[in-house]
Amino acid sequence: EAQVTQNPRYLITVTGKKLTVTCSQNMNHEYMSWYRQDPGLGLRQIYYSMNVEVTDKGDVPEGYKVSRKEKRNFPLILESPSPNQTSLYFCASSSLTGQIYGYTFGSGTRLTVV
Amino acid sequence: GDSVTQMEGPVTLSEEAFLTINCTYTATGYPSLFWYVQYPGEGLQLLLKATKADDKGSNKGFEATYRKETTSFHLEKGSVQVSDSAVYFCALSDPYNQGGKLIFGQGTELSVKP
Numbered sequence: 001e002a003q004v005t006q007n008p009r010y011l012i013t014v015t016g017k018k019l020t021v022t023c024s025q026n027m028n029h030e031y032m033s034w035y036r037q038d039p040g041l042g043l044r045q046i047y048y049s050m051n052v053e054v055t056d057k058g059d060v061p062e063g064y065k066v067s068r069k070e071k072r073n074f075p076l077i078l079e080s081p082s083p084n085q086t087s088l089y090f091c092a093s094s095s096l097t098g099q100i101y102g103y104t105f106g107s108g109t110r111l112t113v114v
Numbered sequence: 115g116d117s118v119t120q121m122e123g124p125v126t127l128s129e130e131a132f133l134t135i136n137c138t139y140t141a142t143g144y145p146s147l148f149w150y151v152q153y154p155g156e157g158l159q160l161l162l163k164a165t166k167a168d169d170k171g172s173n174k175g176f177e178a179t180y181r182k183e184t185t186s187f188h189l190e191k192g193s194v195q196v197s198d199s200a201v202y203f204c205a206l207s208d209p210y211n212q213g214g215k216l217i218f219g220q221g222t223e224l225s226v227k228p
Contacts, residue, residue, distance in 0.1 A: 004157075033215065042118075042203060042218040043158075058215065090157060092216070102148060102160040103216060 002027045006091050006106035013081055013113055021076045021109050023091035030096050032074040033058070033103075034066065037088040046089075049074055050096075081113045116141045120204050120219035127194055127226050135189040135222045137178075137204035145206040147171075147180050147187040148216070152201045161189075161202070194226045 004025045013019055025032065033048040035058075045058030049068040063085055065077040074093075078085060091106040121136040139147065146165045150158040162171030167182035176191045187204060204219040 031214070035216075035218075040220055042220040043216070044218075045215050048215060092158075102163055105150075105157040105159070107157040 002104065004091055004093050004104050004106040006089075006109050008109060009107065010110050011112070013111070015082055015113055016080050019078050019081060019111075021078075021089060021091075021111070023074045023076065023106060024072050025074075025091075025093040025104070026072065027093060027095075027104065028071065029093040029104075030071070031103075032068065032091065032093045034064070034074070034076050035090045035092065036060065037090060037108075043090065046076070081111075083113050085111065086113050087111060116143075116145065116206060116208060116217050118204050118206055118217055118219040120202075120222050123201075123221070123223040125222060125224050127224070129196055129226055129228050130193045131226075133189070133191040133194045133198075133224070135202055135204075135224070137187045137189065137219060139185050139187065139204075139206050141185075141206060141208055143208045145208040147178070148205045148207070149176070149178055149187070149189050150203040150205060150218075152203065152221075154200070158203065194224070196226045196228055199224055199226045 007022045030051045034046040035043040037043045044060050047066040049055045089109045092103040094103040117140045148163045149161040151161045152158050162173040164171040164180035170179045178187050178189045201221045201223045203221045205216045
């Protein structure tokens with residue numbers, strides 16, 4: 001089944017404790033992206049990657065890092081999480097025609113930083 | 115920059131009522147337009163899309179027409195069901211601008227009562 005898999009689904013952590021949210025897709029998609037969803041703000045892009053070893057900042061990259069060492073994986077790293085990073089996070093992928101035909105989203109990771 | 119504006123929710127309807135969720139956009143290029151749906155506790159799913167002016171996207175009884183003259187992409191359904199209760203996001207993607215990223219509206223929550 002074609003899918004984007006995120007882990008974990010839920011995570012509660014403390015301020016300053018480094019964490020990684022994993023994202024993997026099995027569709028051989030070139031394009032991958034991370035979004036955060038906050039009430040009243042919709043979804044905002046954090047980082048995206050056009051292909052292996054090619055990443056770029058989105059609209060809200062502060063406090064996040066990403067890497068794209070393999071085509072299928074695109075982890076999101078929070079080096080020193082803070083409470084304002086409490087949010088619902090989604091990974092998405094598409095072929096390079098995804099801009100025209102749509103993106104596939106993961107099920108989301110609900111992160112709480114206390 | 116490009117942006118999407120949706121009507122605010124929540125929207126509460128009775129089963130079999132007619133649904134309209136308004137969406138307007140601002141874009142410098144020629145974007146593709148999408149409606150995504152998020153059911154409770156799940157990720158986003160592509161509901162329908164339109165890639166050029168006057169295209170009509172349709173799926174599961176939902177429809178939306180790409181209106182360039184009014185820069186709109188309103189979502190409609192003739193008879194809603196309880197199972198349509200979800201959050202609906204209007205989005206655009208311009209492959210020639212900002213790397214083709216998805217730009218979302220803030221989402222509209224729909225609640226359908228039996």
